[in-house]
Amino acid sequence: MEEVMKKNRTVSAEEMERQKEYIARILAENERYLAENGSRPRAFVLTLGCQQNEADSERLAGMAVAMGYEMTDTPEEARLIMVNTCAIREHAEQRALSLVGQYKHLKAKNSELIIVICGCMVVQEHRINDIKFKYPYVDILFGTSSIHRFPEFLYEKQRRGRRILRSDETEYLVAEGIPVHRESSFRAWVSVMYGCNNFCSYCIVPYVRGRERSRRRDEIVAEVRTLVAEGYRDITLLGQNVNSYGKDTGENCDFADLLAELDKIEGDYWIHFMTSHPKDASRKLIDVMAGSKHMARHFHLPMQSGSDRVLRAMNRRYDFEKYIGIVDYIREKMPDAVITSDIIVGFPQETEENFEATLTALGRARFDMIYSFIYSPRKGTPAAEMEGQIPAAEKSRRFERLLAVQNEISLGANQPMVGKTIRVLCDGISKNNKLVYSGRSEGGKIVFFEGEPSDTGNFLAVTIERAEPFALYGTVNR
Numbered sequence: 001m002e003e004v005m006k007k008n009r010t011v012s013a014e015e016m017e018r019q020k021e022y023i024a025r026i027l028a029e030n031e032r033y034l035a036e037n038g039s040r041p042r043a044f045v046l047t048l049g050c051q052q053n054e055a056d057s058e059r060l061a062g063m064a065v066a067m068g069y070e071m072t073d074t075p076e077e078a079r080l081i082m083v084n085t086c087a088i089r090e091h092a093e094q095r096a097l098s099l100v101g102q103y104k105h106l107k108a109k110n111s112e113l114i115i116v117i118c119g120c121m122v123v124q125e126h127r128i129n130d131i132k133f134k135y136p137y138v139d140i141l142f143g144t145s146s147i148h149r150f151p152e153f154l155y156e157k158q159r160r161g162r163r164i165l166r167s168d169e170t171e172y173l174v175a176e177g178i179p180v181h182r183e184s185s186f187r188a189w190v191s192v193m194y195g196c197n198n199f200c201s202y203c204i205v206p207y208v209r210g211r212e213r214s215r216r217r218d219e220i221v222a223e224v225r226t227l228v229a230e231g232y233r234d235i236t237l238l239g240q241n242v243n244s245y246g247k248d249t250g251e252n253c254d255f256a257d258l259l260a261e262l263d264k265i266e267g268d269y270w271i272h273f274m275t276s277h278p279k280d281a282s283r284k285l286i287d288v289m290a291g292s293k294h295m296a297r298h299f300h301l302p303m304q305s306g307s308d309r310v311l312r313a314m315n316r317r318y319d320f321e322k323y324i325g326i327v328d329y330i331r332e333k334m335p336d337a338v339i340t341s342d343i344i345v346g347f348p349q350e351t352e353e354n355f356e357a358t359l360t361a362l363g364r365a366r367f368d369m370i371y372s373f374i375y376s377p378r379k380g381t382p383a384a385e386m387e388g389q390i391p392a393a394e395k396s397r398r399f400e401r402l403l404a405v406q407n408e409i410s411l412g413a414n415q416p417m418v419g420k421t422i423r424v425l426c427d428g429i430s431k432n433n434k435l436v437y438s439g440r441s442e443g444g445k446i447v448f449f450e451g452e453p454s455d456t457g458n459f460l461a462v463t464i465e466r467a468e469p470f471a472l473y474g475t476v477n478r
């Protein structure tokens with residue numbers, strides 16, 4: 001048992017204490033800066049990629065604030081710029097590199113500026129070399145397993161002036177107790193596990209995030225309890241495959257047990273989670289959700305493809321029959337549940353027939369919404385080496401066809417909402433249209449309405465009047 005607990009692989013308390021000392025030293029320097037300049041030095045963090053990265057960025061910001069920085073939205077006024085990168089598709093990497101390119105002139109203007117690149121992209125050897133040689137003005141680089149050591153790297157950089165270019169710790173651990181600076185006061189991310197063991201043949205995540213490791217149940221329960229007490233209304237539990245939660249903790253608590261435990265916390269809030277892998281989405285999990293008070297009736301269940309041959313080549317370890325069985329069971333237990341999915345088009349050797357199987361599957365599954373992606377070869381993954389890569393133009397054509405089919409289905413899923421009054425968590429004035437407010441339904445659907453400033457962060461009852469494939473429009477019942 002002792003061995004199992006050790007295998008729970010948490011960064012040691014001594015190591016976290018050591019980092020706190022670096023935080024204190026930088027804080028002292030920044031207090032001097034404040035005394036001399038009348039304002040705190042500013043820090044800017046830019047996040048690419050998934051919610052896991054957003055959660056990590058809130059920890060980077062948390063450490064920066066603890067070190068005496070004030071967060072800013074404007075890179076031009078920052079003395080510390082952090083770019084938290086993603087490697088999931090080529091586009092994400094190109095964006096990161098182009099942003100870093102743009103910061104070159106900021107560095108030229110301000111030699112005191114420190115530029116940090118971290119996250120999934122810079123765990124890869126070839127990207128570390130890119131930064132090393134092509135972006136000499138980047139000061140600090142570290143990978144996903146070293147995030148808790150950021151204060152140490154920053155201190156060392158400031159003290160010695162030398163660049164710090166580290167790939168990663170050899171071991172991927174869980175770091176508890178890193179300060180968090182949350183962007184929202186009503187929506188929060190809570191990581192329940194890190195890493196992935198699945199090695200889907202197209203995916204870079206297992207290579208850049210290490211093996212699965214779960215946080216202890218009590219740490220998660222305590223964090224969620226605090227968030228609810230602080231007034232958070234929507235808490236999203238994060239993991240690359242939450243269904244693997246607890247396999248390594250020796251606590252005899254799987255993900256469904258964790259949800260049942262969290263559901264006992266009193267308050268008015270929703271719990272979402274992502275992502276659940278279909279290969280081991282259990283009936284127990286669905287039953288717990290159906291019987292719970294706080295679990296949002298929303299299931300994000302990435303299908304990736306409707307063709308069994310492609311699913312096998314993707315190493316997904318389920319076939320369409322198994323997949324649709326889960327969807328049917330969710331709908332049986334929770335008829336109103338919103339089900340969303342991820343689809344990849346243009347996987348190597350995907351034939352017209354295989355692609356059509358995906359279109360047929362969409363018609364059968366009738367997802368409320370999908371996130372669709374054009375396959376992007378990732379260096380070091382098996383799929384990138386496969387023969388029969390699909391030409392870009394064909395991938396785009398399939399992508400457009402997929403969207404057209406799903407748009408109809410999404411509209412069909414949203415139309416029955418017209419006339420109904422639903423609960424919406426208000427996010428405030430819409431980013432794209434300053435005249436309206438927006439919010440999200442329990443199932444994560446975006447809803448637009450005429451709001452008031454005091455609505456932000458609150459649950460509202462909204463009667464839906466109009467439906468589009470990706471949005472609902474309604475009026476608040478006051």
Ligand code: SAH
Nearest residue numbers: 202203240275302342343344373374375376
């Ligand atoms: N762990 C989650 C997925 C995380 S990545 C899961 O297994 O469901 C989010 C999505 O990005 C994946 O579901 C997949 O659809 C897409 N994706 C991953 N690698 C990709 C690649 N190389 N090209 C295109 N899309 C990819």
Ligand code: SF4
Nearest residue numbers: 196198199200203205
């Ligand atoms: Fe990638 Fe598959 Fe792991 Fe999801 S389950 S992160 S798609 S390897």
Ligand code: F3S
Nearest residue numbers: 049050086087088120
């Ligand atoms: Fe997420 Fe991108 Fe990393 S999707 S886990 S930030 S590769």
